[in-house]
Amino acid sequence: MELVVMVGLQGAGKSTWVRGHLAATHAVVSKDHWPNAKRREQRQRRVVEELLAAGRDVVVDNTNASPEDRAGLIAIAHAHSARVRAVHLATPLELCLERNDRRTGRARVPLVGVLGTRNRLVPPSVEEGFDRVDVVSPS
Ligand SMILES: Nc1ncnc2c1ncn2[C@@H]1O[C@H](COP(=O)(O)OP(=O)(O)O)[C@@H](O)[C@H]1O
Numbered sequence: 001m002e003l004v005v006m007v008g009l010q011g012a013g014k015s016t017w018v019r020g021h022l023a024a025t026h027a028v029v030s031k032d033h034w035p036n037a038k039r040r041e042q043r044q045r046r047v048v049e050e051l052l053a054a055g056r057d058v059v060v061d062n063t064n065a066s067p068e069d070r071a072g073l074i075a076i077a078h079a080h081s082a083r084v085r086a087v088h089l090a091t092p093l094e095l096c097l098e099r100n101d102r103r104t105g106r107a108r109v110p111l112v113g114v115l116g117t118r119n120r121l122v123p124p125s126v127e128e129g130f131d132r133v134d135v136v137s138p139s
């Protein structure tokens with residue numbers, strides 16, 4: 001059983017990568033799926049816990065930019081004896097902004113949102129508690 005924590009800016013290609021690599025095997029959880037829900041963070045944690053408790057492999061598809069954002073997920077994985085892997089979509093800011101600009105409606109994030117994430121982003125590391133860290137460069 002494993003928990004995969006995606007890391008990357010808005011527009012980095014996380015959801016596309018998840019569709020291509022994990023969607024067939026892992027339950028995909030993202031608080032982006034509930035844009036209007038209250039307490040989205042707590043709800044996401046609860047859903048991840050329930051899926052791991054049921055023995056599923058899970059991927060959390062959010063920016064997960066800072067160690068603080070990730071610590072709770074790592075703790076949940078450890079509590080369920082699941083391995084926990086980070087997949088960092090290390091797409092340069094300029095390319096993320098270009099892709100973001102091409103999106104429409106809700107999928108397009110305000111510039112300050114992307115820049116705010118960039119400022120918070122710390123690359124994931126095994127020191128945080130990940131069993132493995134994969135870095136994906138843009139193709
Ligand atoms: N490898 C890629 N090459 C070119 N365009 C991509 C690639 N991955 C994603 N995109 C495009 O970039 C945009 C953002 O991708 P998405 O996977 O939704 O990013 P994220 O989930 O990180 O916000 C989408 O329009 C998508 O089609």
Ligand SMILES: [Mg+2]
Pocket residue numbers: 014015016061
């Ligand atoms: Mg996405």
